[in-house]
Amino acid sequence: MEQSLDGGVSLSALFSWFAATRRPLPWREEPTAYRVLVSEIMLQQTQAARVIPFFCRWMDLFPNPHCLAAASEDTVIKAWEGLGYYSRARALHRIAQIIVAHHEGRIPNDQKALIALPGIGPYTAGAIRAFAFHERAAAVDANVSRVITRLIHPMTREAAASIVEQLLPQEQPWTTMEALIELGALVCKTTPLCSSCPLADQCRALASKTQEIRYAKNVIPKTSLWRDVAIFLSQGTALVTRRSGKQVMSGLYEFPYFDTTPQGSAASTLINALQPRIPSQLSFIASLCETSHSFTRFHATLYPTIIGVEEPFAWPDGKWIPIEMLRDLPFSSGHKRVLEAWLTTFLPCNALRA
Ligand code: SF4
Incomplete structure (x- = not known):
């Protein structure tokens, strides 16, 4: 599979790297729309390793939207206890109630309908469409935005989403999307591990030694x-x-x-x-x-x-x-x-x- 970014960057090395390093995360093994939804909401603000036990317990307690919609708020909040940012738990609860009431218990695959649900933004909607429905949808979170910014040039997340949309192949677009997300999560982190990066020989930020300058994180003191x-x-x-x-x-x-x-x-x-x-x-x-x-x-x-x-x-x-x-x-x-x-x-x- 061969695509290029901005007419110059080949992603073939990324696919080989992803095939070899892809983490067996529980939501990846059986990516139903509900499981992708729950995992993506949990992954907002929280790293994957920390999410895994919460995700597994959540699926035992609320295996489908109907179970979640019928649960009391106290039960839902208790299941989220320790994960922080509890507005996410309330949003998931509300989403389940809405889709049971208005979508026959099924999570929609339409971008507009998804974004209309509480707690779902363009990234989460794109992730659900890509990973659960296998659509050619861009899911550009802070990690992917950082990768694109370093590979090509500094840009807004919206601009990065537009580039990712162009590069997604017709065949298995979700694999490209997952590979970029994985690269941002594991290698092209805030402090990048360029010596382990499959795209190192094509990265403009690395060539000009401007990885940190190209990605200036806004750190808000607590x-x-x-x-x-x-x-x-x-x-x-x-x-x-x-x-x-x-x-x-x-x-x-x-x-x-x-x-x-x-x-x-x-x-x-x-x-x-x-x-x-x-x-x-x-x-x-x-x-x-x-x-x-x-x-x-x-x-x-x-x-x-x-x-x-x-x-x-x-x-x-x-x-x-x-x-x-x-x-x-x-x-x-x-x-x-x-x-x-x-x-x-x-x-x-x-x-x-x-
Ligand atoms: S070479 Fe370094 S900065 Fe460039 S994409 Fe890879 S990890 Fe990121």
């Missing part, structure tokens, strides 16, 4: 957050809150938390600040080790304190849950760590904070 976390315990239950609406962590459970200083508050300071808001006596039980987690553009450090209280009390969006049921709830990743630290190790630390 904003730091510091939060005191209060684990209120009363009569065998713990107080948790559940975010609602369109908030970042919508659908996930957390313990009540409060913005604090980079060092975290002393437990006594936290309890003294909370006591006037709570109609029952508070008592210090323990401080847990600080933990941290990143989400979207934030990096949060959490300082958890376990606080006893005589009677459960009302709290905005709060619920008192029996302690043995807490692990059944979908928690945000940082608060999941706090929960596990409490339940499994319960190692009070940082006595100075008490």
Whole structure:
């Protein structure tokens, strides 16, 4: 199979390389439209190796759109727990409900109909058409865009998509598409491994030693957050809150938390600040080790304190849950760590904070 990019680059070496190195990813082995859809949504923001166990578990829980559409939001969010960017889980849930209601449970193969679904952009729509329906469709994500930019010249993702559309062959176009995606994921990475690249002898960026200049990634620094976390315990239950609406962590459970200083508050300071808001006596039980987690553009450090209280009390969006049921709830990743630290190790630390 022989095509050329921009009239000069032969891709034959790419096909040989791909045939030899193609990863046996579970969604590639049986590329139904539903499996491609789920994998592509999971692969947004997340690397393939990390997605694999989540994908396999998801397919066990929700083997088809009907099962997913019928599941409760809590069940769907719980299945996504640990993968981050939970809006993707909600979008998949909504997609399943839409295609069951309006497409007889079948994922459409039309670009317009696909893009009309929540969470699906031109790349994901192209990937579904290429890999599930074997159409001659371009799926240009950041990886492929980077490859094309380095091979030929700097350009927008839209321009890269236009070039890829031209080079896709009539015969097995999905193989070309997959090979380019694989090259971007494994070799032509942000820091490229040019010595392992099948296209090295044709790459303009490598010839001019401008790989980094041709691909300038926009690195957005994360904003730091510091939060005191209060684990209120009363009569065998713990107080948790559940975010609602369109908030970042919508659908996930957390313990009540409060913005604090980079060092975290002393437990006594936290309890003294909370006591006037709570109609029952508070008592210090323990401080847990600080933990941290990143989400979207934030990096949060959490300082958890376990606080006893005589009677459960009302709290905005709060619920008192029996302690043995807490692990059944979908928690945000940082608060999941706090929960596990409490339940499994319960190692009070940082006595100075008490
Ligand atoms: S030679 Fe280097 S920069 Fe060029 S396509 Fe290959 S990995 Fe990317």
